[in-house]
Amino acid sequence: MNNDAIRERATALFPGAVNSPVRSFRSVGGTPVPLVRGEGAHVYDADGRRYVDYVGAFGPLILGHAYPAVVEAIRRAAGEGTAFGALTPGEVELGQRVVDAAGLERIRFVNSGTEATMTAIRIARAATGRDVVVKFDGCYHGHSDGLLVKAGSGVATMGLSDSAGVPEAIAAKTAVLPYNDARALHAWFESAGATTAAVIVEPVAGNMGLVPPEPAFLTALQELCSASGAVLIADEVITGFRLRYGLSGLLPDAGLVCLGKVIGGGLPVGALGGKAALMDLLAPAGPVYQAGTLSGNPLVMAAGTAALDALADGRAYARLDQLAAHLENAARAAIKRSGAPASIVRAGSLLTLFFRPEPPRDFAEAKESDTAAFARFHRAMLARGVMLPPSQYEVWFVSAAHTEAEIDATARALHEALHEAASGAPS
Ligand SMILES: Cc1ncc(COP(=O)(O)O)c(C=O)c1O
Numbered sequence: 132m133n134n135d136a137i138r139e140r141a142t143a144l145f146p147g148a149v150n151s152p153v154r155s156f157r158s159v160g161g162t163p164v165p166l167v168r169g170e171g172a173h174v175y176d177a178d179g180r181r182y183v184d185y186v187g188a189f190g191p192l193i194l195g196h197a198y199p200a201v202v203e204a205i206r207r208a209a210g211e212g213t214a215f216g217a218l219t220p221g222e223v224e225l226g227q228r229v230v231d232a233a234g235l236e237r238i239r240f241v242n243s244g245t246e247a248t249m250t251a252i253r254i255a256r257a258a259t260g261r262d263v264v265v266k267f268d269g270c271y272h273g274h275s276d277g278l279l280v281k282a283g284s285g286v287a288t289m290g291l292s293d294s295a296g297v298p299e300a301i302a303a304k305t306a307v308l309p310y311n312d313a314r315a316l317h318a319w320f321e322s323a324g325a326t327t328a329a330v331i332v333e334p335v336a337g338n339m340g341l342v343p344p345e346p347a348f349l350t351a352l353q354e355l356c357s358a359s360g361a362v363l364i365a366d367e368v369i370t371g372f373r374l375r376y377g378l379s380g381l382l383p384d385a386g387l388v389c390l391g392k393v394i395g396g397g398l399p400v401g402a403l404g405g406k407a408a409l410m411d412l413l414a415p416a417g418p419v420y421q422a423g424t425l426s427g428n429p430l431v432m433a434a435g436t437a438a439l440d441a442l443a444d445g446r447a448y449a450r451l452d453q454l455a456a457h458l459e460n461a462a463r464a465a466i467k468r469s470g471a472p473a474s475i476v477r478a479g480s481l482l483t484l485f486f487r488p489e490p491p492r493d494f495a496e497a498k499e500s501d502t503a504a505f506a507r508f509h510r511a512m513l514a515r516g517v518m519l520p521p522s523q524y525e526v527w528f529v530s531a532a533h534t535e536a537e538i539d540a541t542a543r544a545l546h547e548a549l550h551e552a553a554s555g556a557p558s
Pocket residue numbers: 189242243244245246248271272273274284333337338366367368369391392400401
């Protein structure tokens with residue numbers, strides 16, 4: 132089957148032809164690109180075209196595609212049985228690694244980041260006896276009902292502020308504040324601190340494009356949660372084991388931490404963790420119910436363990452930082468030369484090029500980006516063999532499989548594509 136044949140069949144089968152909205156390429160005016168193979172820093176479509184990949188499966192593939200030790204670990208685990216619905220040694224192996232590196236007392240594995248954040252909130256409500264959850268405009272925490280209020284990522288990409296189908300009574304329990312705004316946070320806690328069960332936050336926002344946190348914001352978050360008794364939930368689904376081995380280190384006082392992506396080595400995973408006093412509220416130790424047929428699946432545990440073993444000595448992070456800095460500098464130079472009203476933002480191996488002259492500090496500013504110019508730019512990059520996430524509001528993921536040669540090729544494409552996007556020329 133070639134690209135067109137796959138797309139045609141998918142259109143009849145799946146709503147919008149995809150199984151997750153951003154893959155549709157709708158916001159960049161394209162059609163989904165069916166991928167059949169990945170190797171290192173490259174992906175291949177069904178027509179045999181090769182692309183340098185900066186999607187990285189939206190975050191998990193920090194080691195690149197088909198990393199041999201991960202593939203071998205999955206193969207070995209599959210040979211022993213693909214699921215048991217019982218305690219397995221693989222869970223203990225990965226659990227220990229994550230707990231040690233992230234400084235957690237307890238962990239529970241789930242199947243996605245969505246499940247992790249949903250469960251963390253349930254624990255926070257049970258622990259505090261309060262209902263209200265605070266989130267930040269443009270932060271995405273998965274697609275559970277209460278967290279789809281003003282979410283970034285695919286919700287923003289599709290031009291929605293909220294999702295249909297979320298009962299008002301549930302949405303009313305979610306308060307939304309601007310990111311990076313310590314003053315708004317103070318004002319909130321002054322009036323509603325006593326009813327706030329939890330504040331959930333991405334320590335580095337990655338779902339409105341990349342928006343790094345301001346130190347005063349992080350300090351206020353921790354101080355206000357601690358003073359009011361609200362549980363601070365650090366959503367490190369993107370940042371955990373991505374910025375460094377373990378947590379980002381930006382929210383050391385968080386009561387609960389959510390993980391996903393990197394810790395599953397490219398297979399479906401999520402996890403939540405924290406101190407035993409909170410985590411032991413989970414059934415069967417405590418009264419908060421949560422369960423999963425395939426949670427802690429042995430293939431996932433094996434893939435995650437192999438991935439973390441490859442990352443544990445920290446050398447990959449130094450290399451990622453170097454590669455991503457190289458790309459950042461190249462992008463900055465290309466922006467300058469093209470005269471495009473754009474900016475580049477980086478944190479470790481995460482980057483976003485905004486079609487806005489200054490990097491945004493919150494979602495209101497991110498939304499000022501020229502998304503039509505981004506769409507032209509995206510198409511121009513794709514035509515030059517560079518696969519970027521198909522939305523202004525997603526981050527680019529550099530992997531340890533990228534080399535200077537690929538970054539240089541990307542830099543050349545960037546220069547031409549920016550010129551084309553800025554001039555409005557069709558590509
Ligand atoms: C910060 C953050 N939290 C939670 C999620 C949800 O994770 P999943 O897609 O595995 O449900 C995502 C997904 O991109 C995310 O970026």
